[in-house]
Amino acid sequence: MADTYLVTGGMGCLGAWTLYHLLRTGKRAVCFDLSDDRHRLDLLMSQDEQTAITFVRGDLTDTQQVRTVFEHYAITHVIHLAALQVPFCRANPPVGAQVNVTGTINVFEAARCTGVTHVAFASSVAVYGPPEMYAPGLLPADAPVAPRTLYGVYKVANELTAQVYWHDYAISSTALRPYTVYGVGRDQGVTSEPTKAMAAAARGEDFHINFGGAMQFHFASDVAQQFILAAEQPSEGALAFNLGGPIVSVAEVARLIMAARPDVQITCADSVLPFPEGCDDRSLRDHATTIFSTPLADGIASTIAAFA
Ligand SMILES: NC(=O)c1ccc[n+]([C@@H]2O[C@H](COP(=O)([O-])OP(=O)(O)OC[C@H]3O[C@@H](n4cnc5c(N)ncnc54)[C@H](O)[C@@H]3O)[C@@H](O)[C@H]2O)c1
Helix, strand or coil, rough: CCCEEEEEECCCCCHHHHHHHHHHCEEEEEEECCCCCCCHHHHHHHHHHHHHHHHEEHHHHHHHHHHHHHHHHHEEEECCCCCCCHHHHHCCCCCCCCCHHHHHHEEEHHHHHHHCEEEEEEECCHHCCCHHHCCCEEECCCCCCCCCCHHHHHHHEEEEEHHHHHHHCCCCEEECCCEEEEEECCCHHHHHHHHHHHHHCCCCCCCCECCCEEEEEHHHHHHHHHHHHHHHHCCCCEEECCCCCEEEEEEHHHHHHHHHCCCCEEEEEECCCCCCCEEEHHHHHHCCCCCCCCCCHHHHHHHHHCCC
């Protein structure tokens, strides 16, 4: 049987990029999503190219539906990205818990019931507490978690769920914890503002990013490829890795956008997000055979060009 990759949340930003890279490398992909809105996929692939993807519209919170997808399509690799982001979890905590916590348990259960032995899934920098909790400098992957959002609490639950599935059923997993993902298709979530600024710049419009401070930025294309590798490279245990990269101020991102489009004004607020400035990715560098890291200036320039 050929390898078949399940991408939950395939209509989302990282999901669309993941499907794009799977197709580009000739892999068979099943997209499982509650939404059938292909606007992010349309930014990356022609309608014709998308015919190679199997689309299943379904609800992650439905245990049986998730298991049926695993069985019916003989899933061999899992990239679990579907989730509700911070504002949606804040607006409706019970639904946030159903999608992000129960949904992730459904993925692990389906893996267990169908003999899939490894799962890659999205955690987040939001598992950590605010910067003042930690010593200055890059935060190691094993720094204590202390989420200040329910979204972060649900991501901690996902990582602990993965540990139980390893101990009880020997299902290994790799969780990646992105910080601020940017790139075409990043149009929702707290940290989507820098990408919205790039889209505005491409239209020749000014934009104000409603937070400041400094953080790590990851190009969506890189993160998607890192998830594919995480799904392909089995791990001994339930591993959770920070994504790394330089710590860059939001003001510097604004400057890079204006360097690409000198005719627009991009500004940012002073307020700081409740996450540490940067996370150490040394353990991912030790584990992964490749680290995908497009330089920020190149990622921003190519994002603005793609929007234009
Ligand atoms: N984008 C970031 O900066 C960032 C940072 C850290 C972690 N993450 C995590 O990475 C993953 C992907 O992020 P993204 O930016 O692509 O998110 P996104 O919001 O763009 O996409 C999420 C997708 O999940 C789908 N979904 C929601 N509820 C569902 C359900 N009940 N059943 C099936 N599908 C459902 C949505 O329709 C959507 O297509 C998420 O788990 C997110 O928490 C993202």
